[in-house]
Every structure is written in C-alpha cells, then in structure tokens.
Amino acid sequence: MALEPIKTKAGPSAQLDIIEPLCAVFRRALKGEGLKYTPERAMILDTIIAFDGLFEAEQLLDALKKKGHSVSKATVYRTLKLLESCGIIQQVLFDRDQSHYQLAVGNTGNTLLINIDSGEVETLEIPELIALRDKVCAARGLKAKGHKLQIFVSAGDE
Amino acid sequence: MALEPIKTKAGPSAQLDIIEPLCAVFRRALKGEGLKYTPERAMILDTIIAFDGLFEAEQLLDALKKKGHSVSKATVYRTLKLLESCGIIQQVLFDRDQSHYQLAVGNTGNTLLINIDSGEVETLEIPELIALRDKVCAARGLKAKGHKLQIFVSAGDE
C-alpha cells in the first residue's frame, strides 16, 4: 500500500503551521484509500507532532495513556504503518531493540548524531550530502530516492 | 566487554591477505580475554569471510549447515557478538526484521545502496563523506567515531 504522499513544504515552519496540514494530509490520504480518520488516529498523530523529535512506539503508548486517551498497542502499531506509508513519519533504525520514528516533514532529520557516550540522539540536516549522494548514484545510473545517515560521535576530547 | 580492537590495515587486500590476519586477530582478542578459540568460532569466521559482503545470522546458519558443520543458533549469535566487540564485523541496521552484519576490515562498507525496487543491497565507500562528517561534528565540538549511510535508490528511470 502506498498512500498519497505528503506535499513537502519548503522552509522552516512554526509548529502550528505543521499541525494543521499534517492532519489534513493524513485525512486526505486515508480518504483516498477508503479508510477512516478516527479519533484514535487523530490522537496518535497529535501526540507524535507534540514529540517534535524521535520517538518509539512505547513512548507513544505512554504519552497517550497519560493524556487519558488509552489506545491499544495494536492500534498504535497499525497507525504508525499508515503514517509511514503516506510519508508523514519515517522509520529510523539505529537500535536493534526497537524502531524509532520521526516526522518526515520537509525531509529533515535524515541525519542523526548519535552520542555513543550519553546515548543522546540529535537530528540535523547536511545540505551538501544531497549533492554528494546524487552524484554517486548518477555515476551508477541510479536515482536516489532518499537516505539515512547516522553519525556516531563522542565529546571532543579523547 | 570490549575486546582488543582490530589493527586496521590500509589499502585493498586480496581475500587471502584477509583471512589469515582476521583469524589471528580473533585469536588474539579472545586470548586477551581468557576466552577460547574453538572450532565453532573458527568456522563461523571462515564462513563470514567467504560471504564477502552483507549477511544475516540465518544465512550464516544455513551456510554452516551446508558445509556439514552444524553449529547451533545460540553459538552463532554469541560468536557474532564476540566478533563485533573486537571490531572484526559490524552490525548494519537497515531492516527492522533482522540484523545484518559485514566485515569491518578497513572500515569499508559504511555506505549502503539499497535498491528499493529489487531489494538488492550494495556496499560502497564515499571518501568525501568522511570530510563532510568530520566538518559537521567539529562545528559542534564533537568527534565523529563512525557513521553509517544508507541511500535508497531505484533504477534511473521514473
């Protein structure tokens, strides 16, 4: 299944600018597939947007529970798949134990700085990387559709 | 646990140049920890070297079985951990379902071209990436210890 993809908006956006369009995008993508925009799905997306960074399924479940809107594990996982297939979030793999996800708005956050001392993870963007990536692919007659870069770092010393 | 790390050898090496040193490295690393270099461990490393690319635990088990040297799943997983902690192999995460591994000799193969049409995965090296990576980290007072890049590609058309 490949739901209708998000219309990426260039440039930085305030959080409020993001929330509304993402709901709309999700709604539209669901409708296009004959699926329903349920309260559970809306709450899950809301909670994800509030995270504003990386999150795991478990965190999402906890956050929903704290809000008093208990949603079942199954529904969370099913919704994560929907959100991924319409391009609103993307899966980030850097930990064998569980999947992490992040908002995919503007295609930012394809690069992670993972601090191997503290475990802290920061997302960032390296614009030059796109050019480099495309050059390498073009040289092989391939087309880059996306990328994920993880950089493992530690404090400057040592 | 952090076993004695491999002494990376610069430049390309023929396969035979690799096999012997890797056994020696493994042996030395094990001895340094009071661990034993068993036939099972030797066979596992041999089989990994023969793969000469990405592999999964399951493939390793199959290959060993075909050779007539059946090794248990538990031993394979335990040995993979040992090999990783002494830097001979590294875990590559790009698939939620299972871990992939690769030889870490010369630190090559940190970049993967993943064909989203065929599922084919190719490892390659982008020398410029190191400079880019280090620049970004230095700007934040961090030191890059390694990286993993996955580029998702499809055939040139479309």
Add this chain to the structure above:
DNA sequence: CTTGGTGCAAACATTTTGCAGCACA
C-alpha cells in the same frame, strides 16, 4: 582439573494478526 563452550529448549521483547464486537459513513 578448572574454566569456558556448546546445544537445546525455554524465555524474551517487539511487532503482527485473528477475531468478536463497535462505530462511523
């Protein structure tokens, strides 16, 4: 001999799925 290794099977953790009842269009 002593310590560590192996295989097996059970345990684990995360994610997926079957199913019965519920709810929106």
Add this chain to the structure above:
DNA sequence: TGTGCTGCAAAATGTTTGCACCAAG
C-alpha cells in the same frame, strides 16, 4: 446496514539465556 476500526489475546519473529554436559588449556 455494511465496511472498516478497535481492543484483546494469541501468534510470530529474531535474539538471548539457563542449564547440563562436553572440551580445551
């Protein structure tokens, strides 16, 4: 009034671990 959605619990998957016996140094 039907199709899809939810929650629950069971299943599935890859990986880890406890244990009894075996083997290398």
